[in-house]
Amino acid sequence: EAGVTQSPTHLIKTRGQQVTLRCSPISGHTSVYWYQQALGLGLQFLLWYDEGEERNRGNFPPRFSGRQFPNYSSELNVNALELEDSALYLCASSLALFGGINEQFFGPGTRLTVL
Amino acid sequence: GENVEQHPSTLSVQEGDSAVIKCTYSDSASNYFPWYKQELGKGPQLIIDIRSNVGEKKDQRIAVTLNKTAKHFSLHITETQPEDSAVYFCAASIPSGTYKYIFGTGTRLKVLA
Numbered sequence: 238e239a240g241v242t243q244s245p246t247h248l249i250k251t252r253g254q255q256v257t258l259r260c261s262p263i264s265g266h267t268s269v270y271w272y273q274q275a276l277g278l279g280l281q282f283l284l285w286y287d288e289g290e291e292r293n294r295g296n297f298p299p300r301f302s303g304r305q306f307p308n309y310s311s312e313l314n315v316n317a318l319e320l321e322d323s324a325l326y327l328c329a330s331s332l333a334l335f336g337g338i339n340e341q342f343f344g345p346g347t348r349l350t351v352l
Numbered sequence: 353g354e355n356v357e358q359h360p361s362t363l364s365v366q367e368g369d370s371a372v373i374k375c376t377y378s379d380s381a382s383n384y385f386p387w388y389k390q391e392l393g394k395g396p397q398l399i400i401d402i403r404s405n406v407g408e409k410k411d412q413r414i415a416v417t418l419n420k421t422a423k424h425f426s427l428h429i430t431e432t433q434p435e436d437s438a439v440y441f442c443a444a445s446i447p448s449g450t451y452k453y454i455f456g457t458g459t460r461l462k463v464l465a
Contacts, residue, residue: 270452279441280396280455293452307373320387327395338384338403341453343395 239264240346241330249350250318258313258347262330268292269311269333270331270341275324283326309351315349323351353397354379356444356454365432373459377441384445385425385455387416391438399440400427432463449450 242261250256260309262269271283282295286305294301300316315322329341348351354380355378365371377385383404397398402425404408415428429436437455438459445452 245394272455279457280443280453282452283455285452313403338447339399340386340401340428343388345393345395 241328241342243326243344243347244262244326245346245347247348247350249352251352252318254318255314255316256318257348258315258328258349260311260313260328260329260330260344262309262311263342265331266330266342268331268339269305270307270329271311271313272327273297273324274325274327274330275321275344280327284313301333318351320351323349325349354446354454356442356456358442358459360459361457362460362462364462364464367432367434368409369432369434371427371429371432371461371463373440373442375425375427375456377423377454379444379446379454379461380412380420380423382423382444382446382454383415384447385418385432385447386443387414387427388441388459389438389442390441396441417460428461429461432461433463434463437461437463 244259251344268287272280274280285293289305303313305311325346327346329343331341357376367445386401389399390396413430439458441458442456
């Protein structure tokens, strides 16, 4: 069974540009989560999508946005890129929630470098 | 606020020795505690997890313990091997409508051959 896939693997952009990252969840998973992992730091929660709806977002500015498509794949968009947006962006997916438990499985990430 | 503290930040052990990583969470509503291993250039991989109604769980050389009263949970790796070298993250899941994970800051484990 294929795991979570993300594209592209690496990306280099300049300040002020816009970027779109893509994620395909494990087959059968309806929830997609996005995390930011800056160099040397832990994972910071960005966004959660389930059944096409944004369910929750972390403490990030509005220029971080995304969407989930009917096939449950997802995009993360970042506008007006800043140097501090350089990070590994991780996508995770999970099945529908059962009793509040949601085992999240991560993709390999997209490494974004902003120059 | 929601917080997970993880210690130590780095850990070096001799091959064959045991390694212990500890985490403390702040939200008593947390009910699920996964541990992830992240190798260089890869995404985090779930290695073991524990639910709040269980005190201990073991899977071969890896075990996790949970003390709900103290809000502590720990990862134990026995008979460490060089391939155990990686960054390990603990996390706590908060079911209060957000279902997001709060991650610890990570422990870089180095197993010396």
